[in-house]
Amino acid sequence: MQDRLTERYDPAAIEPAVQEHWERAGVFRVTEDPAREKFYCLCMFPYPSGRLHMGHVRNYTIGDVIARYQRMQGRNVMQPMGWDAFGLPAENAAIENNVPPAEWTRSNIDYMRGQLKRLGFAYDWDRELATCDPDYYRWEQWFFRRLYDKGLVYRATAVVNWDPVDQTVLANEQVIDGCGWRSGAPVERREIPQWFLRITAYADELLDELDRMDEWPEAVKTMQRNWIGRSEGLSIRFDLSDGSGQLEVFTTRPDTLLGATYMAVAPEHPLAIAAAAADPQLAAFLETCRHQSTSEAVIEKMDKLGMALPVTVRHPLTGDALPVWVANFVLMSYGTGAVMSVPGHDQRDWEFARKYGLPIRQVVAPADGSTIDLEAGAWPEYGVTVNSGRFDGLDFPAAFDAIAAELERDGRAERRVQYRLRDWLVSRQRYWGCPIPVLYDDAGNVVTEDDTRLPVRLPEEIAWEGVASPLRNMPEFTRATLPDGRTGRRETDTFDTFFESSWYFSRFCSANCDTGMVDERADYWMPVDIYIGGIEHAVLHLLYARFFHKAMRDAGLVKSDEPFTRLLTQGMVCKETYYRDVSGGRRQYFNPADVEVETDAKGRVTAARLTRDGQPVTIGAVEKMSKSKNNGVDPQALIDRYGADTVRLYTMFAAPPDQSLEWSDSAVEGAFRFLKSLWRLTSEHVAAGLPGSREGAALGDDLKALRRHIHETIAKVSDDISRRYKFNTAIAAVMELVNHLARTPAEDAVARGVRHEGLETVVLLLSPIVPHAAQVLWAALGHDGEVMDAAWPVVDEAALARDAIELVVQVNGRKRAVIAVPADADQAACEAAALAEANVKRFTAGTTVRKIIVVPGKLVNVVVAG
RNA sequence: GCCGGGAUGGCGGAACUGGUAGACGCGCCAGACUCAAAAUCUGGUAUCCGAAAGGAUGUGGGGGUUCGAUUCCCCCUCCCGGUACCA
Numbered sequence: 001m002q003d004r005l006t007e008r009y010d011p012a013a014i015e016p017a018v019q020e021h022w023e024r025a026g027v028f029r030v031t032e033d034p035a036r037e038k039f040y041c042l043c044m045f046p047y048p049s050g051r052l053h054m055g056h057v058r059n060y061t062i063g064d065v066i067a068r069y070q071r072m073q074g075r076n077v078m079q080p081m082g083w084d085a086f087g088l089p090a091e092n093a094a095i096e097n098n099v100p101p102a103e104w105t106r107s108n109i110d111y112m113r114g115q116l117k118r119l120g121f122a123y124d125w126d127r128e129l130a131t132c133d134p135d136y137y138r139w140e141q142w143f144f145r146r147l148y149d150k151g152l153v154y155r156a157t158a159v160v161n162w163d164p165v166d167q168t169v170l171a172n173e174q175v176i177d178g179c180g181w182r183s184g185a186p187v188e189r190r191e192i193p194q195w196f197l198r199i200t201a202y203a204d205e206l207l208d209e210l211d212r213m214d215e216w217p218e219a220v221k222t223m224q225r226n227w228i229g230r231s232e233g234l235s236i237r238f239d240l241s242d243g244s245g246q247l248e249v250f251t252t253r254p255d256t257l258l259g260a261t262y263m264a265v266a267p268e269h270p271l272a273i274a275a276a277a278a279d280p281q282l283a284a285f286l287e288t289c290r291h292q293s294t295s296e297a298v299i300e301k302m303d304k305l306g307m308a309l310p311v312t313v314r315h316p317l318t319g320d321a322l323p324v325w326v327a328n329f330v331l332m333s334y335g336t337g338a339v340m341s342v343p344g345h346d347q348r349d350w351e352f353a354r355k356y357g358l359p360i361r362q363v364v365a366p367a368d369g370s371t372i373d374l375e376a377g378a379w380p381e382y383g384v385t386v387n388s389g390r391f392d393g394l395d396f397p398a399a400f401d402a403i404a405a406e407l408e409r410d411g412r413a414e415r416r417v418q419y420r421l422r423d424w425l426v427s428r429q430r431y432w433g434c435p436i437p438v439l440y441d442d443a444g445n446v447v448t449e450d451d452t453r454l455p456v457r458l459p460e461e462i463a464w465e466g467v468a469s470p471l472r473n474m475p476e477f478t479r480a481t482l483p484d485g486r487t488g489r490r491e492t493d494t495f496d497t498f499f500e501s502s503w504y505f506s507r508f509c510s511a512n513c514d515t516g517m518v519d520e521r522a523d524y525w526m527p528v529d530i531y532i533g534g535i536e537h538a539v540l541h542l543l544y545a546r547f548f549h550k551a552m553r554d555a556g557l558v559k560s561d562e563p564f565t566r567l568l569t570q571g572m573v574c575k576e577t578y579y580r581d582v583s584g585g586r587r588q589y590f591n592p593a594d595v596e597v598e599t600d601a602k603g604r605v606t607a608a609r610l611t612r613d614g615q616p617v618t619i620g621a622v623e624k625m626s627k628s629k630n631n632g633v634d635p636q637a638l639i640d641r642y643g644a645d646t647v648r649l650y651t652m653f654a655a656p657p658d659q660s661l662e663w664s665d666s667a668v669e670g671a672f673r674f675l676k677s678l679w680r681l682t683s684e685h686v687a688a689g690l691p692g693s694r695e696g697a698a699l700g701d702d703l704k705a706l707r708r709h710i711h712e713t714i715a716k717v718s719d720d721i722s723r724r725y726k727f728n729t730a731i732a733a734v735m736e737l738v739n740h741l742a743r744t745p746a747e748d749a750v751a752r753g754v755r756h757e758g759l760e761t762v763v764l765l766l767s768p769i770v771p772h773a774a775q776v777l778w779a780a781l782g783h784d785g786e787v788m789d790a791a792w793p794v795v796d797e798a799a800l801a802r803d804a805i806e807l808v809v810q811v812n813g814r815k816r817a818v819i820a821v822p823a824d825a826d827q828a829a830c831e832a833a834a835l836a837e838a839n840v841k842r843f844t845a846g847t848t849v850r851k852i853i854v855v856p857g858k859l860v861n862v863v864v865a866g
Numbered sequence: 867g868c869c870g871g872g873a874u875g876g877c878g879g880a881a882c883u884g885g886u887a888g889a890c891g892c893g894c895c896a897g898a899c900u901c902a903a904a905a906u907c908u909g910g911u912a913u914c915c916g917a918a919a920g921g922a923u924g925u926g927g928g929g930g931u932u933c934g935a936u937u938c939c940c941c942c943u944c945c946c947g948g949u950a951c952c953a
Contacts, residue, residue, distance in 0.1 A: 173953095539949085540948080655879065664893095667877085676906095677906095728890085733890080
């Protein structure tokens, strides 16, 4: 390590040298040490899409800052990294470039690993894993069998998007305006048998545990609670009028039962299908429904359409005949595929009833006696029952109980707890995933794979023809001998990639274990102390991972109830978009790197043109960096130009981690400028020789103020990093300190001593953020060893003492003056000083002082009247 | 549609528990250095009035609570994330 500073800050020279030194010394390799407090710091692992994007840089810098800070607190810190390597983009690359997914994925991993190393992240690379590696996925195949034996796995049919031209299943993302993204053909719904994990068996625990997860953001917990959607209600069976059977529905509002005026069933409901056989018009309607999206967002936004079925049901209380309709918004996969419709008290039912002339009845009224207008819309609030015969005049719980009791007595209903959460569909009809380890005998019966025959390897040498998974056409894969020696065939579906990402954090603890899924080392490291990743994972990934962890716990594999003690959700990285309208109403997007922006005298953006042709482009919205909007800024170009430390510093400085970040190239320049000036200040300081001890020397007012600032900054930055996770304000505080250090002359030994203390503090406080520069500066300031192993600075309470403080003086809440008072001034003294101030007198003259509010240490507010 | 989040100078953001709105940085303007440019340094920079002192206005819009509201409550607009096969 160098100990004399070059005059110029040259990241291209120092960063590779420092990284090489880390690598040689193996400083990030960790093992279990029961004597030390552990800290497991984890970022959501990346999908190896090709190159790092700014979202990755931001995510991993946040994690690295926290990991390095915890290390300086003396903890045994583990920070691993791996690859969420299965997924759809690899198949798209295979189709587009005719390169096998395995090859594409592994070369992406190699490139991106290099980029991560170039950024200087403190990872223990010995623990690296890729989920497409058979040594990884064999254990989830093994665990699938444990879940199967426990009854937590089952096979049932589910609806998929089917592309009739490409003869393949499409992801929701691949369906654009109801058509396949490649074929352009209208997509069909198709029901096929698929594998499910019984996550609903853990619904109550997943819900209840949220109350004890104090270190998760409230927003994420609320979203998970709503997603699980526990509700208590009544399951009611309506008799079909012709006596041919019953129609079962679930309702959370039995108090509105007397207001039910029709029933609605899903297009796939047996009643609808039966009726369509005799009615071509109905059959045509069901056919249009068959082309409907499977996505909730699309279904809920489309026109609500329906048709009457030639059947009625009997109301269980009144005996009235209620019509049964088929409606395109009722989901077969949710509940029983049928709902009772109460248009008076449900807005969607109201709109449907209005559209088709169905009756609307009021059966609940506001408890305060006010009236409602059912002509204007439904009234969905809780109130008191009306028009409900012998059930009139009851509030919600009383009406619920009375109606439930009567129906239960007759065996027509029972109270039930229902969840919005559905079981986890883990089958994917895709090639690039972990093979589901089951087989079928010649009669089609399910046969689970034997542990001894695992892993079921995904063939990687494949010829990709067309767009469908090649597995189905590979007899060498599908033809199999069953564990008992009979012939059969192998399942060609693969797991949802959320399966892999649901347990990788446990595997990191015992990454090289080849005798089990995890070993006892996981008991030392788990749970993860802080998990950092995008807010877009608030529900799906984080709920699946919580469930999987509990399932592993119940299989005796891990000990903790929850996998992630603390969660930090980062916002997205955004950038302005630039485009031109091209034919067909489409837009051609241009990358910001290829666009020049014009500004007016105030720096306001007025126009943008394409550098290539000098012609204008339209300035679009600021959106999440994405391929489709072509607004990604390549971090590599910035790293090459400014170095890793500048990129890290800028991403941490630009916004707090949980907010979205709008990328600005010029602000990166500012971060670079700051590092250059810190470098220069330090270099000038050490060039004059290191100062001796300042022990015992008295400080003047300026130096006292500087020392106070140094120690206030230590307190502020420590709190910002460890409690608030506000790295932007931590950096701002350090910048202020550096400005203060630079403008305070340091000519004599005492002043040079204070400056030395200040520079040491700055280097330590910044070292988690800019570790390369900090290492070199630390050495230059006269220290041996790693700055990351130096102790975090400690606040000197004595340095914080102040003689005088400033108080704001307000008159009627408006700031009129700032006064200085002794730090120990009492309330009366503050009031007197405030009232004596000339500008305060101006506003109090000729008025009566009603009261004076003194907020100690902050302000005095004089309330006057007249 | 539903669930969650957000909106503050020209821009990113700060104000942590209801107490000085705009810290820090970018940009811009002026000046210094320079033959010149770059780099660097110094000063200014919410808007309006004013030479200044100071004053008025101002945190997406409308209302409310309070001595005092970016912060708490109610209503609304727009933007973003998720919506179960993108990861």
